[in-house]
Amino acid sequence: xxxxxxxxxxxxxxxxxxDGFGPAVIEELQKLSLxxxxxxxxxxxxxxHFIFTLLEPEVTKKLIxxxxxxxxxxxxxxxDTLCVRDLPPGAYRDAHSxxxxxxxQKLDDKMDxxxxxxxxxxxTFPDMDIGLSNExxxxxxxxxxxxxxxIGVDYGTVINVQEDHQPGTAESSGSLKAS
Numbered sequence: 557x558x559x560x561x562x563x564x565x566x567x568x569x570x571x572x573x574x575d576g577f578g579p580a581v582i583e584e585l586q587k588l589s590l591x592x593x594x595x596x597x598x599x600x601x602x603x604x605h606f607i608f609t610l611l612e613p614e615v616t617k618k619l620i621x622x623x624x625x626x627x628x629x630x631x632x633x634x635x636d637t638l639c640v641r642d643l644p645p646g647a648y649r650d651a652h653s654x655x656x657x658x659x660x661q662k663l664d665d666k667m668d669x670x671x672x673x674x675x676x677x678x679x680t681f682p683d684m685d686i687g688l689s690n691e692x693x694x695x696x697x698x699x700x701x702x703x704x705x706x707i708g709v710d711y712g713t714v715i716n717v718q719e720d721h722q723p724g725t726a727e728s729s730g731s732l733k734a735s
Contacts, residue, residue: 559612560595562707567623569601573685574632574676574692578622581672581699594707613666620706622699624692625673632677633691635698640664640671670706672699 564585570576582598590596599607611619627636640660660669677689688696704711 559610559615561593561616562591562595562618562620563607563610563616564594564596564620564622564703564707565599565607565610566597567599567601567607567621569681571684571686572681573678573687574624574674574689575679575681576686576688577624577674577676577692577695577699580688580693581622581696581703584696584700585703588704588709588711590707590709611663611667613663616667618668618707619663619670620703621669621671622703623671623673624676624679625671626679627673627675630675631691632675632689633695634675635695635702636673636675637702638671638673640669672702674699 564582566578566580566582568575568578570579579598579600582596585596595610597607597610599610607619607621610616625636625638627634630636641664663669674692674695677691678685
């Protein structure tokens with residue numbers, strides 16, 4: 557199937573500290589056996605724009621975006637779930653300061669859109685710093701659980717966080733292990 561009913565897109569760049577939260581969650585989700593109608597995609601730095609190529613409003617019923625999101629009053633590692641209608645214009649921007657609230661709001665009446673955001677402790681752009689902060693690292697299992705809940709999948713697992721998430725390695729933290 558070219559387009560899926562459910563699209564889960566992790567946005568961010570692991571080269572800039574906690575900005576790699578979205579791809580780190582996607583890495584964990586890709587380890588799971590999910591229904592055939594679900595596409596799990598590391599959308600990377602250009603994710604907010606790339607995800608629009610994964611959607612077909614006639615087919616796609618649910619879009620879940622996973623990204624770091626900064627709220628001034630939240631502790632690092634705090635996970636919040638937002639609906640597009642909760643975003644005021646200009647509130648969701650990519651690394652190039654392009655407003656993504658408006659294009660998402662245009663799709664909101666065609667599909668269910670949820671944003672899972674994690675309060676970062678450090679986003680180091682333009683300086684590179686590979687790896688997530690401890691607070692954000694520990695939030696990965698909660699984000700995975702939220703995604704599974706949103707798509708109606710119950711794995712019945714306990715999610716154990718390992719140390720030092722390094723993208724693309726077998727030693728990635730947040731590994732899912734059945735208990």
